[in-house]
Amino acid sequence: MLRKGMERAFVVHRRQFIAAALGFPAAAIGGFPAAGATMTYDAAVTTSRAPLQAVPRDRELVRFATLAANSHNTQPWVFSAHGNEITIAPDFSRRCPAVDPDDHHLFVSLGCAAENLILAASTLGWRADPVIDGDRIVITLEETPPAASALAAAIPVRQCTRATFDGRPAPPETLRRLENACLEPDVTTILLTEHAAIAKVADYVLEGNAAQMRDGAFMRELVNWIRFNETEALASMDGLFSLASGNPSLPSWLARPLMKLFFTESGENKKYREQLVSSAGVVVLAAYRSDTPHGIAVGRACQRFGLQATALGLKYAFVNQPVEVAALRPQFAASLGLGERRPDIVMRFGYGPDLPKSLRRPPELVMRS
Template sequence: MLPDPGRGLRAVDPDDHHVFASLGCAIENMVQAARAFGLRAAPSYAPDARGIQVELEAAPPERTDLFDAIPHRQSTRALYDGRSVPPEHLRLLEAAGNGDGVRMLLFTERQQREDILSYLVAGNSAQMDDAAFVEELKSWIRFGYGDALSTRDGLFSKSSGNPALPGWIGRLIFSQVFTKDGENSKYENQLRSSAGVAVFVSDKDEPAYWAEAGRCCQRFALQATALQLRHAFINQPVEVPAVRGQFASYLGIGGRRPDLVMRFGYGPELPKSLRRPVEDVILRA
């Protein structure tokens, strides 16, 4: 599995950290699916190809809850209902989210959510003040059904709980409706409505570990889905280098890099993001 260089996000992800994390997410789906179809998948980072190689061998088929959750999982950028998660379910989430060289930190106390909120607002404010970030984000928003269906990628407005608009109107009014204060207050409400936050921290700041963090995060998200929990990324605290350093000090993780941040809780389902046709993402030699 290889990164698609044409789809890197130069402003928000200049070192391709999220690219490798996203490969890890996809690899974890593949590992769970392979198991269900009677194959044991062993992924490893291939430095020469800058990709992930997956060895497959026959094994007894095993259909896991995580496999069954794959078609139902979605990033749910909505308000949740504030209910907390029972301890036995938190233990299942913990078991899913930890991995080889990656630790997951779980925060469920009200004060911890408020602490994390201050880094979220600091990161989001810095991004909203960065014209290159805002332009990049705008180029990936699919404002209407037409845009969403013709590209089948990006962030569809309806999947973020916003109305669908003709693309030209969306682009025209974007700067009026997408403001720093508005976005910060949306994130405040969303985080305060959540049951908790998971932070994924890998041992080394290298592509192989970024991908492993992605795998852990995907297992966490699938386990959450199997428990009827919703989840959404709130990665602003780890995307702005200056804020990331302060956030790492708060987490007490020494020199390690916090990779990914996800909130979770109980909430509504939103329209799902579309997928590109599988033929578009398969390379043939």
């Protein structure tokens, strides 16, 4: 009983802390909003994605860094700031051992966050110089004239859009700019727009998806990170919110049993096939080696792709199944002629609808002294 009481107190205090950091009443972030509470999902999204401010500098740069893409929206990062130095380190308590057993995508996520921070710093008049130190990314800031960019402006707008697109092709100039956004030392970019090539990728996506859905550990981990309704999403400020994935928002007690009935291998494979066929193209990012620096490099290229797509009015979504299933990855690499290079990220892109954006924990919860 004492342990349960302590756990409940921890949850309550954590919710109070999140609410205070966001500027809302603590009662608004409990299991159900209290009468008169102003906290809503939309308000939380608006707060986390507000325009970048010059002060407080470190908090604002971290806030924009956390808007980066990351696996299952686990937000697996910890930031520290001292003087003109900001460090991004992994938070291994938020790793996904089933889908990412070697933590490769965790470090890709850190690379995505670093790219956001670097771009945001430039708009505020700070040149950011990143250096990889073991598992950490140490970013040194040096004053420079402010330099706004379309990619930095896209940071609070970017999202992963898990929806069917409208099938329109992307113009050649758009494809060129998308490919250029991925330029990064030791990272290979493969851009596919032919229907046959996309269909071939879809075959691998479906094979990988089938393997994952038959894997009990993968399914348990996935369900653990799903937030079935706004109340759950607001309580944790992380995870995969159902509406942001194009699924209905339901009470958890109803959603969990329904998921077993409707979240099926055949249904998901049909959805993925339709989504890929509706896409203007697919991009694959591959690294020359499977180590931490190369994972971070892929993350930086990945984030720039997402931001460039957003700036051009495109939507995009990850379809990483062929690279997440270890037994399938070498076959997928061979089909693309990658040799020994590791395919790391697979994304489809096109023109599609807006969906609700995912939440992020406020900087106070991810910064350490």
